[in-house]
Every structure is written in C-alpha cells, then in structure tokens.
Amino acid sequence: MKVIFLIDSLEGYGAEKSIVQIALHMEQVTPVFIHLYKGDKLKSSLELRGIQVYSLELVSEFRFKEAINSIIPIINKEKPEIIHSTLFRADLVARKLKQSFPHIILVGSFVSNSYGVNRYKQLPFISRIKLFSTQLRDRMTASKVDFFVCNSKAIKKSNIRALGISGNKVKVIYRGRRFEDYLPSTKAFNLLKKEFNLEEHQVFLNVSRLHKGKGQLDLLNAFKVLNAQNPNTVLFIAGEGSFRMELEDLINSLSLENNVFLLGYREDIPELLAISDYFVFTSYFEGLPGALIEAIISKTPSIVSDIPENRECFLENGALFYKSGNILELSKKMEEALIINNWQEKVNASYKYAEENFDIAKVSLQYENFYKEIISGSK
Missing domain, CATH: 3.40.50.2000 (Glycogen Phosphorylase B;)
Structure with a gap:
C-alpha cells in the first residue's frame, strides 16, 4: 500500500513535524513525500529511513498549474493508492489533481481551527475578508475530497460546519510523539x-x-x-x-x-x-x-x-x-x-x-488501519 503525502513544505513546525513522525513509524504503508515550496529541515530524517522525497521548491505560492504539471509524472511513476494532502495550498493542488486521477483516493487534513470564531476575532477587518475568501474557496472544493483526517474532535466540529461537509467523511486521529x-x-x-x-x-x-x-x-x-x-x-x-x-x-x-x-x-x-x-x-x-x-x-x-x-x-x-x-x-x-x-x-x-x-506508534497504526479501511471500502 503506497501513500503520497503532499504538503506545502517540510520546514519543521506543527503539521509538517507531525505527519513526518507518523510516516516514519509506518510498517504497512510505503510513504512518499512531495513538498511544494522551499523549506526542508525534515527531509533528511525521511531520506535516512529510505523514504522517497520529491522537492519541487516552487517560487510562487499560487502557481498551481506548474505544481500540477510537476506532480503528474511523479504520480504516474509511484502509482499510489492514496494521495494525502496537508495544509491549504497542498490541499488545493491535490483537489485539482483529483480531476486527472479520479481512481486514486484523496484524503485531506484538518490540522487547525482555521475558520473558528477565535481566529476571526483576532484579525483586523481586511484580514477577516481575506480569510473568509479563503474559507469560501476551501468550501467550494472540499467536495472533491473522499475523506479527511482530523487531529482533534474540536477541529472536526469546527471544520465540518465551516466547509459544509458530512461528519461521516472525517476520521479523528490525534497527533503523536515518540x-x-x-x-x-x-x-x-x-x-x-x-x-x-x-x-x-x-x-x-x-x-x-x-x-x-x-x-x-x-x-x-x-x-x-x-x-x-x-x-x-x-x-x-x-x-x-x-x-x-x-x-x-x-x-x-x-x-x-x-x-x-x-x-x-x-x-x-x-x-x-x-x-x-x-x-x-x-x-x-x-x-x-x-x-x-x-x-x-x-x-x-x-x-x-x-x-x-x-x-x-x-x-x-x-x-x-x-x-x-x-x-x-x-x-x-x-x-x-x-x-x-x-x-x-x-x-x-x-x-x-x-x-x-498520543503515543506515535499507536497513532501511526491508526493511520494505517484507516488507509486499509478506505481502500477496502469498509469505511
């Protein structure tokens, strides 16, 4: 079972650190990483474990067509059963890729309370408008995602409301540490x-x-x-x-x-x-x-x-x-x-x-079991 993890960068914070740690402890999944932009502090830890990493290092954050053209040959080569995207720009790229690879299961990630009341409250008016525009873009494309993995119950509740998706598509699996x-x-x-x-x-x-x-x-x-x-x-x-x-x-x-x-x-x-x-x-x-x-x-x-x-x-x-x-x-x-x-x-x-x-071995096993479920159709 092969999973491509598509992510904005491998710089070393929050979501990047967590998904890398999960991948490093997988035993039944062959992980492959693609990161879109510069920032690769975590790349060496993956490569030391023999995990393939593709670094696109795109300059412009919103040149999604360039990203897609670079990723399509990688998908054709690696032939994954699942593409799992993390962070907003990677999510948008993955949703566009779904048009070219409808047979590959697309999993998204909820890693933050991105559209919660607390975030809107601490933003100035213009920033609120920009965030709402991002939320609308996220909401309009979320239907292309087959399943989501969410790192907390609170985030699940907030995001299914903000994006108008069914809670049945969302699996809560906590972050883990060794x-x-x-x-x-x-x-x-x-x-x-x-x-x-x-x-x-x-x-x-x-x-x-x-x-x-x-x-x-x-x-x-x-x-x-x-x-x-x-x-x-x-x-x-x-x-x-x-x-x-x-x-x-x-x-x-x-x-x-x-x-x-x-x-x-x-x-x-x-x-x-x-x-x-x-x-x-x-x-x-x-x-x-x-x-x-x-x-x-x-x-x-x-x-x-x-x-x-x-x-x-x-x-x-x-x-x-x-x-x-x-x-x-x-x-x-x-x-x-x-x-x-x-x-x-x-x-x-x-x-x-x-x-x-939060034990990383238990968390990684939950990810692997989830992937097996969605591939078999039992989820």
Missing part, C-alpha cells in the same frame, strides 16, 4: 543551564511559531506584570516566524531584554523543556498542538489558553487555564503556577493520558 525523544540528554541539559545561568531563576517556556495568533504579545505583557513582582523569572520563546520584529520591539519597550529570550528555531526542545519550570501556551486557535503534547510528555507544568483544542490534550484539571486574550488573568495564572503545590499529581495524570492517546 516518548523516548523527550528524555533529555544530560550533557545538553547541563550546557543549557550553564549557558543561560539559570541556577537562581524560575523559567517559563513557550514553543511556537512567531505569529500573532499564537498570543505571544499577550504573553510578553503578562510576563511584565509577573516579573515586576518576581524578578528571578525568565521567559524563553522557542520558534521562528514573521512576527519576530514586533516581539523584539515589545521586549525592548517593556525593558525585558535581560529576562526574555527569543531563541529562534530549536532542535533541542527536550532539553529546553527539562530546564524549564513551566510551559506557557497562549494561542487563540490551534490544531491539536504538538508543542503542548511535548510539554505533557516532559511532565512540565503548563499554563494554557482555554480553547477547545488545548483542553482536548488534558484531563479536566491537568493544567492552569485562562481565557485567551485576557492578559491580567494570564499573569495571575503564571503567578499561581509559582506557588501551586500539587503539580506532580497534575503532570503525572496528564502523562498517563498522553500515553493512552
């Missing part, structure tokens, strides 16, 4: 502790793309309140993105240069989690957040925005929740985190829940 990857290297841990001189500090960590919707402006403002009362606190933000300049400007204007560190894209997330006392996740909308799952696996106490996508990662009282966008409440929850005395109970329960739901 738990042993989050056992930090002792050497790397000690080097980080020494590098940042953290012996007398309480460390808060955020791992996310630098993007307005990730709520990092709220985080900086809340941290300013916390740090004024607790000067031994520091905040690390690991990730890269288009919002870096805005964050740098706010850090400077709040005089937090000695307490907040933008770390950029990092490969040592397990070590960063190990040196951190708390994980803080401030998104306005998400998919099922892989970074949050990684914090749970690392048993790092978490303060998170109270959105359905984040709630789904925990049992009822597994974290401290605050209303997204409420800076004062966020600062209070960060303050509460410093004095709460039952964190061990919370993180142990959350870890057990993660073992049952």
